[in-house]
Amino acid sequence: MSFASIVKMFVPKDRIFYSLFEEVSATLMNMSEVFIKAVNENDPTARHLHLKSLEDLEHKNDETTHRIFVELGQNFITPFDREDIHYLATSLDDIADYLWGASKRVVIYDITDVDQTLREFGDIIIKSVYALNTCIHGMRDLKDLRAITNACVLINSLENDGDDLLDKSMMELYSKPNISAVEISKKKDLYQMLETVTDKCEDAANVIESIIIKYA
Amino acid sequence: MSFASIVKMFVPKDRIFYSLFEEVSATLMNMSEVFIKAVNENDPTARHLHLKSLEDLEHKNDETTHRIFVELGQNFITPFDREDIHYLATSLDDIADYLWGASKRVVIYDITDVDQTLREFGDIIIKSVYALNTCIHGMRDLKDLRAITNACVLINSLENDGDDLLDKSMMELYSKPNISAVEISKKKDLYQMLETVTDKCEDAANVIESIIIKYA
Amino acid sequence: MSFASIVKMFVPKDRIFYSLFEEVSATLMNMSEVFIKAVNENDPTARHLHLKSLEDLEHKNDETTHRIFVELGQNFITPFDREDIHYLATSLDDIADYLWGASKRVVIYDITDVDQTLREFGDIIIKSVYALNTCIHGMRDLKDLRAITNACVLINSLENDGDDLLDKSMMELYSKPNISAVEISKKKDLYQMLETVTDKCEDAANVIESIIIKYA
Numbered sequence: 001m002s003f004a005s006i007v008k009m010f011v012p013k014d015r016i017f018y019s020l021f022e023e024v025s026a027t028l029m030n031m032s033e034v035f036i037k038a039v040n041e042n043d044p045t046a047r048h049l050h051l052k053s054l055e056d057l058e059h060k061n062d063e064t065t066h067r068i069f070v071e072l073g074q075n076f077i078t079p080f081d082r083e084d085i086h087y088l089a090t091s092l093d094d095i096a097d098y099l100w101g102a103s104k105r106v107v108i109y110d111i112t113d114v115d116q117t118l119r120e121f122g123d124i125i126i127k128s129v130y131a132l133n134t135c136i137h138g139m140r141d142l143k144d145l146r147a148i149t150n151a152c153v154l155i156n157s158l159e160n161d162g163d164d165l166l167d168k169s170m171m172e173l174y175s176k177p178n179i180s181a182v183e184i185s186k187k188k189d190l191y192q193m194l195e196t197v198t199d200k201c202e203d204a205a206n207v208i209e210s211i212i213i214k215y216a
Numbered sequence: 217m218s219f220a221s222i223v224k225m226f227v228p229k230d231r232i233f234y235s236l237f238e239e240v241s242a243t244l245m246n247m248s249e250v251f252i253k254a255v256n257e258n259d260p261t262a263r264h265l266h267l268k269s270l271e272d273l274e275h276k277n278d279e280t281t282h283r284i285f286v287e288l289g290q291n292f293i294t295p296f297d298r299e300d301i302h303y304l305a306t307s308l309d310d311i312a313d314y315l316w317g318a319s320k321r322v323v324i325y326d327i328t329d330v331d332q333t334l335r336e337f338g339d340i341i342i343k344s345v346y347a348l349n350t351c352i353h354g355m356r357d358l359k360d361l362r363a364i365t366n367a368c369v370l371i372n373s374l375e376n377d378g379d380d381l382l383d384k385s386m387m388e389l390y391s392k393p394n395i396s397a398v399e400i401s402k403k404k405d406l407y408q409m410l411e412t413v414t415d416k417c418e419d420a421a422n423v424i425e426s427i428i429i430k431y432a
Numbered sequence: 433m434s435f436a437s438i439v440k441m442f443v444p445k446d447r448i449f450y451s452l453f454e455e456v457s458a459t460l461m462n463m464s465e466v467f468i469k470a471v472n473e474n475d476p477t478a479r480h481l482h483l484k485s486l487e488d489l490e491h492k493n494d495e496t497t498h499r500i501f502v503e504l505g506q507n508f509i510t511p512f513d514r515e516d517i518h519y520l521a522t523s524l525d526d527i528a529d530y531l532w533g534a535s536k537r538v539v540i541y542d543i544t545d546v547d548q549t550l551r552e553f554g555d556i557i558i559k560s561v562y563a564l565n566t567c568i569h570g571m572r573d574l575k576d577l578r579a580i581t582n583a584c585v586l587i588n589s590l591e592n593d594g595d596d597l598l599d600k601s602m603m604e605l606y607s608k609p610n611i612s613a614v615e616i617s618k619k620k621d622l623y624q625m626l627e628t629v630t631d632k633c634e635d636a637a638n639v640i641e642s643i644i645i646k647y648a
Contacts, residue, residue: 073429108387171540174614181397181613182390213505289645324603397613398606
């Protein structure tokens with residue numbers, strides 16, 4: 001067996017990580033779109049159907065993430081550091097978990113007034129997830145580094161927007177005249193989980209940025 | 217000095233990790249049993265004694281965890297990846313921390329009605345911790361891989377049960393007619409910490425699963 | 433090119449990590465001092481000015497942390513394990529984030545009664561951050577191991593004090609006769625974030641301790 005054929009044997013296994021990360025990214029974009037639909041839907045029954053459909057997407061994403069970890073354990077050769085693959089997979093999985101967690105709470109807490117803050121978070125999240133998709137597709141060949149770097153910068157700036165939105169909405173919540181402590185507690189949970197989604201997008205972007213510094 | 221004797225010199229040092237992880241596992245089983253006793257005890261004084269005794273077990277566990285980190289720093293040869301040992305020790309330590317944290321809050325928040333939810337969490341946690349014990353003992357020789365894998369699958373499924381229990385109990389809590397916001401806030405803290413215990417069991421099981429994929 | 437000159441070429445790059453960590457440490461000491469001033473200031477306007485000035489320090493720290501990650505990606509040779517540098521930088525950055533997060537909440541939640549608990553947390557935090565500074569400066573030559581170890585032990589003990597202070601203040605908060613659930617919720621957030629600052633100091637001390645075990 002020639003050295004070249006041995007190398008070749010590894011190549012397809014190595015490339016599988018790109019496909020799996022792209023699959024995760026597609027699911028995250030899908031989840032963000034469904035979330036946006038849900039928080040723009042005024043009919044509670046239709047809204048709950050959207051939110052419930054996020055559960056299937058989250059389960060689908062769990063399976064893809066699990067496959068990344070299995071491949072990581074079995075593959076001797078990986079396209080970049082094992083720790084980076086592990087950390088990127090974990091951050092992306094956290095995005096799905098927290099987005100589903102927040103959506104579930106709209107139902108569990110019986111929140112009927114989907115407010116402007118939820119829609120603004122939806123807007124920040126979908127922009128972050130689409131920018132992440134640019135990064136993830138860009139990692140395949142690392143040709144357009146500027147596009148990846150710009151997307152990372154955008155995700156970091158969207159995370160700041162998420163922070164500011166949380167601050168602003170908490171300030172509004174606590175200063176509402178007739179709001180009950182229970183209502184505050186429910187909304188606060190929801191807003192904090194959505195803000196965590198933007199944190200996890202930033203975590204993923206930071207891993208991708210560090211991979212680029214090492215390999216490009 | 218022969219090569220064999222050099223190898224031998226390392227072997228006992230290497231094996232120490234198994235003993236230390238088994239010690240941690242024994243303490244976690246002990247803590248879960250005491251927690252179950254506490255939440256089934258109707259007499260508040262007896263209950264507080266059980267809960268307080270968890271503090272000593274948590275301190276004992278801190279010491280064993282610290283010894284794992286010291287050994288990790290001193291040993292050149294480890295039975296599996298350093299990162300895996302580090303992450304497994306951290307997850308197991310988190311189980312003890314959150315279980316003790318929740319128990320402490322029963323006392324601090326002066327919770328007198330130990331409810332059915334606490335008992336159900338106790339049940340999920342003791343099952344998870346016993347399954348983890350199967351995994352940890354199985355890592356010594358990696359002979360019965362099926363037993364380890366089954367235990368990991370069980371722990372993942374118990375973590376889902378923990379999620380569902382948290383959702384159900386939060387829904388009940390928020391819909392109770394005469395409950396105060398303060399009461400909700402106390403119980404919510406408690407339930408969330410117990411749910412985190414099951415998350416940390418899953419983290420530990422995931423590390424063990426990835427070790428098995430690599431070495432078995 | 434001689435071997436010695438190649439080695440020399442790497443040395444200055446390698447040493448940059450010490451300078452950057454010392455810069456982070458100086459900013460953390462500065463932030464703790466400003467926080468102490470703020471929670472001892474009775475005039476709300478002067479207090480808010482102190483708290484706002486923490487924002488600039490936090491941004492400055494973000495930039496230094498980012499430089500550590502860029503250097504980590506570019507440098508082939510590092511003074512200690514890459515994972516340790518990564519984890520230390522992250523823990524130190526978390527200290528700044530949570531201290532700024534807590535300070536911001538004093539303003540956002542419109543907390544006018546800066547209480548004794550806030551001052552006690554300030555006291556624990558400044559002691560932890562100064563002890564961390566001893567550790568970080570000691571890492572340059574690893575000459576005075578006893579001083580580093582003692583500082584690590586102190587940080588661990590201060591983290592326990594932080595835990596106890598949180599427990600005590602939560603117990604007091606929940607047993608106050610005329611306090612509203614909203615008031616409890618605001619103060620609880622604040623205390624928990626300050627307790628997390630001490631956790632992150634302990635995380636940083638634990639990394640430094642493990643570096644010492646490996647290299648000293």
